[in-house]
Amino acid sequence: MIKISNLSVKFEEQRVLENISFSVAEGERLSLVGTGGSGKTTLFKALLGLVHPCSGQVWMDECQVSKLSAGERRQFMRKVGVAFQQGGLFDDMTVYDNLSFAMEHLTEVPRAQHEGIIEDLLQQVKLGGSKRLYPHELSGGMKRRVGIARALCNRPQIALFDEPTAGLDPVTSTIILNMIVALTGEVRHGCAVVATSNTEIAIRFAERIVVLHEGRVVADGLWKELLLHGSDWVRYFLGARFIGLDESYMKELGLPEAFIENPQQGQVSA
Ligand SMILES: Nc1ncnc2c1ncn2[C@@H]1O[C@H](COP(=O)(O)OP(=O)(O)O)[C@@H](O)[C@H]1O
Ligand SMILES: [Mg+2]
Incomplete structure (x- = not known):
């Protein structure tokens, strides 16, 4: 690969x-x-x-x-899915919107299906309750988990x-x-x-x-x-x-x- x-x-x-x-x-x-x-x-x-x-x-x-x-x-x-050390989240977007932005740019999944996929990913990284929060409201570990969810939102072959x-x-x-x-x-x-x-x-x-x-x-x-x-x-x-x-x-x-x-x-x- x-x-x-x-x-x-x-x-x-x-x-x-x-x-x-x-x-x-x-x-x-x-x-x-x-x-x-x-x-x-x-x-x-x-x-x-x-x-x-x-x-x-x-x-x-x-x-x-x-x-x-x-x-x-x-x-x-x-x-490709990539999570850099400096999380690279957009500060003025919620957790959910950060992931939605990535889905839009990195996948061809129709918009109507974004929500289900994002909810599922957030569950997997145990952030189901945090989707409306902004990056400054998250701990370091939570930011990393958002970064991981984002890296995997396009089901990458290379992560x-x-x-x-x-x-x-x-x-x-x-x-x-x-x-x-x-x-x-x-x-x-x-x-x-x-x-x-x-x-x-x-x-x-x-x-x-x-x-x-x-x-x-x-x-x-x-x-x-x-x-x-x-x-x-x-x-x-x-x-x-x-x-x-x-x-x-x-x-x-x-x-x-x-x-x-x-x-x-x-x-x-x-
Ligand atoms: N954009 C850059 N311009 C100049 N030097 C850089 C740049 N990026 C990294 N370096 C230098 O390259 C070396 C390797 O850095 P880096 O790849 O970040 O290492 P690591 O991720 O293993 O800590 C370091 O000496 C660093 O200072
Ligand atoms: Mg490094």
Whole structure:
């Protein structure tokens, strides 16, 4: 569904993405993980054609993104759902109107059917009672949930979530993560990518992770393998968050026995 080939992006003279290549298959979930500034948001923007690569190519569901005409681009955006970290809701529109605006622009669903779909989506993100509220009346977690509902209103084949839980407390983060997992779990004919600097969110979202570091892919594989056998930096980065956690919680997260027995191992060698 997504194919990125030797992609590089520069801002001014700074190389922000360097020779990125990886693919995401139909039916696959992937976490894109890296520290702040590693290039995650820029990579999403490149996938959407919002920043222009200085070299390399991006295909999304067989469309080469940089070659789309304006008309083709409008069609293309109907297949894609994206929730950026800065929610991007219109401040002067209610929750309902924000979603209705998106439905109008991103789908061909007749207007008469919008209401039913929006009601249904709002139920799924547990905002059924909030549709008449304006963004400034919502908590951070509620805004994120509106963003998720909006990203999914066109039943996208490719769903991208940028830092869906950043700045939220752990309980709200878990609720949001579970929603994304449940909502994207239904999409058999698509794929979903979460970009996050939170390694716990990353491993809970997907078995496969791509690790970005200073604009490069430094690992791509199953996180359980990478946590034990990745490079020094990858083991350090992935392991750091889990040190000192309760053993039963580490088991609940599915961390490998070898890690639970000696969580410091990757840290010492890094
Ligand atoms: N529009 C821009 N102009 C110049 N530099 C940018 C721009 N957007 C991002 N950057 C730089 O690109 C790097 C990667 O940023 P970003 O993709 O936002 O990382 P992440 O999402 O992983 O935190 C950072 O060094 C950031 O300062
Ligand atoms: Mg970012």
